[in-house]
Amino acid sequence: MSTRDVSAPARSLPREVWVLASANFLIAAGFGIVAPAIPMFARTFDVSLTAASFVVSAFALARLVFAPVAGKGVSLLGERRIYLSGLLIVAVSTGAAAFAASYTQLVLFRSFGGIGSTMFTVSAIALLIRVTPAELRGRASGLFGAGFLAGNVTGPLAGSGLITINLRAPFLFYAVLLIIATVLVWLLLRRSPLIAKVDSNDTPAVRLVDALRDHAYRSALLANFATGWAVFGVRVSLVPLFIVEVLRQEEAFAGIAFAVFAAANLVMLMPSGRVADRIGRKPLVLLGLLASAGGTSWIGFSDSITEFMIATVVAGIGTGMLQPPKQATVADVVGSQGRGGPVLATFQMSADIGAIIGPLAAGALADGISYPVAFLVTGMLSLVAALVWLPARETLPPAEGSRHPAPEQSCELDAREQH
Numbered sequence: 001m002s003t004r005d006v007s008a009p010a011r012s013l014p015r016e017v018w019v020l021a022s023a024n025f026l027i028a029a030g031f032g033i034v035a036p037a038i039p040m041f042a043r044t045f046d047v048s049l050t051a052a053s054f055v056v057s058a059f060a061l062a063r064l065v066f067a068p069v070a071g072k073g074v075s076l077l078g079e080r081r082i083y084l085s086g087l088l089i090v091a092v093s094t095g096a097a098a099f100a101a102s103y104t105q106l107v108l109f110r111s112f113g114g115i116g117s118t119m120f121t122v123s124a125i126a127l128l129i130r131v132t133p134a135e136l137r138g139r140a141s142g143l144f145g146a147g148f149l150a151g152n153v154t155g156p157l158a159g160s161g162l163i164t165i166n167l168r169a170p171f172l173f174y175a176v177l178l179i180i181a182t183v184l185v186w187l188l189l190r191r192s193p194l195i196a197k198v199d200s201n202d203t204p205a206v207r208l209v210d211a212l213r214d215h216a217y218r219s220a221l222l223a224n225f226a227t228g229w230a231v232f233g234v235r236v237s238l239v240p241l242f243i244v245e246v247l248r249q250e251e252a253f254a255g256i257a258f259a260v261f262a263a264a265n266l267v268m269l270m271p272s273g274r275v276a277d278r279i280g281r282k283p284l285v286l287l288g289l290l291a292s293a294g295g296t297s298w299i300g301f302s303d304s305i306t307e308f309m310i311a312t313v314v315a316g317i318g319t320g321m322l323q324p325p326k327q328a329t330v331a332d333v334v335g336s337q338g339r340g341g342p343v344l345a346t347f348q349m350s351a352d353i354g355a356i357i358g359p360l361a362a363g364a365l366a367d368g369i370s371y372p373v374a375f376l377v378t379g380m381l382s383l384v385a386a387l388v389w390l391p392a393r394e395t396l397p398p399a400e401g402s403r404h405p406a407p408e409q410s411c412e413l414d415a416r417e418q419h
Contacts, residue, residue, distance in 0.1 A: 016131045017140050019188045020124055024147030026181040027087075027120075030174035032155020032262065034094065035236050036254040037163050037170040038110075044167065045103035049367050053237035053359035058107045060232065060355035062114025063121070067352065070122045071345025079130065080189060083123035087182040089116025095175035098168040118352070122345050129331045129344075134397045135277060137331045141324040142273020149266035149320070153259050163255065206334050211343045217333045219389040221350040223289060223326055226381040228354030229362075230296050231319055234378045235261070237359035239299070242371055247305060257312060264316025265323075273324035280396045281325035281332070286386050288322025291315070293382035300375025318382075332395035354381075 042052040073082045093113035100106040124144075132140040162169040211217045240254035268288075276284050295315025302308035330347050358378065365374040 013136055013140055013143060014131050016189060016192055017128065017143060019185060020128060021143045021147035023181045023185050024124070024144060025151040026177045026184070028148040028151025029155040030094075030151070030177035032151055032153070032255075032258060033162060033177075034170040034174045035155075036240050036258055037167050039237055039240055040163070040254075041167040042103060042106060045106070047103055049241060050360065050363040051103070052241075053363040055107055055110055056233060056237045056359045057356045059110045059114040059117070060228070060352045062111040063118040064349050064352040064356060066115045067118045067122065067345040067349045068342070070119045071341035071343075073119070074123050074126050074341035074344075079123040079127040080185075083120045083127065084182055084186055086116040086119025086121075086123065087178055087185070089113070089119065091116075091175045091178035091182070094171050094178065098171035098175070118345075118348060121348055122341065125327070125344050125348075126341060129334055132331070134332070134335075137328040138273040138276035138281070138324050139270070140273070141327040141331070142269045142271075142276075145273075145320075145323045145327070146266055146269045149262045149269060153262045153266060155259075206343050208342045208346055211333050211346075214333055214393075216329055216392040216395050217343075217347075219285075219385070219392040220326055220329050220333075221347060222388050223285065223322065223382075223385040224347055224350040225354040226289070226385045227292075227319065227322070227326075228351030229358030229381055230292065230315075230354075230378050232351060233355040233358030234296075234362045234374070238362055238366060238371070238374060241366075242299075243308075246371055247302070247308060249305065257309070260309060261312050261316040261319075264313040265320035268317050268320030269324060272321045273328070276325035276328055276396070280394045281329045282389065282392065282394050284321055284325040285329070285389055288318045288320070288325070289382045289386035289389070291318025292322060293379045293386070294318070295379075296382065297376045297379030300370075300372040300378075329395045332397060 038055055039052040042055045070082060070086075090113045093109050093116065097106055097109035097113070100109055128140055128144055129137070162173060235258075239257060243249045243254050243257060272284050272288070292315055295311050295313070295318055298311035299308060299315065302311055330344070334343050362374040362378055365377060
């Protein structure tokens, strides 16, 4: 197991990482506001549970289809341009969704938003990797995720209030927050020397075929697939309906449940990132996958609000523990020198595939069998991902000054040798 000298002075994260995390907060706050409203708004058009879930899947499907293009765009045009363009596309499409007059229009507008979403997601992670020193990748991933989760804590609470006013209001509020985030990033990063250095770097991109040879990267893809299925798919599409139809609670309680999950997630992000930078990525990934599997499965068998909330907290802790080391693992594979657009796009696509299949499969299971079976299948995917990760290598880079390379060469080194 790779470890670092705990007595060594800690370096500070670059200012650019804090800017990206702040923008992530605004983006996630808006998503947290609109997420509980999506399936409920779809149901107002008198559609089935599966059709309501497809609105979530359509967004993820657009992200998936456009991800390779976004990855190429990052390599050709640069991270910052793709990031800002993506934010504006999501802002426009979300505002348009508020005025959808039919189920078909809602699906189309959300799909268009998925294109912009994949653009700013791939480019943001690419920027994060390029501006962060190798020994701080866990912390940077934790802070980046913390911005998103902090927004997810506050967003659902505000969204619950907006839902009681009008189901269209959350979409308009989200559009405004996205415009604010775009202006914030443009103003604070336009004269950044570090970003300018990234923009002018013409080092060849790490090849996807090299990354796929690494078991650690393949394991990260499967873990991301399970996360997309559970967190971005089933949680968004089925949890609000489970609360209303099984637990017999008001619709607004869905926002509270989303906030509790995000809060439990948030508590773990920064500690997990720090520990992953000290002892390695793998132990945190395995613990996070196991906790996520248990908590998600438990949700479907809850028959009271108290039990449901406890299961939600367990699932949130597991997801929070998993995210920083999982993303840091991919960053270790890509390295900070070459553009990793295609590799990062594929990593994102794995979550999007889960977010597409998850709501449809779980929705069909809930319709045809029961909610407990739907959540159990979802949880077991994380357990399978943990078993697959067991034989993977530890990717934590050797401590500064070490004479020996990591146990297995990263594809970053492979790419350098080939070029």
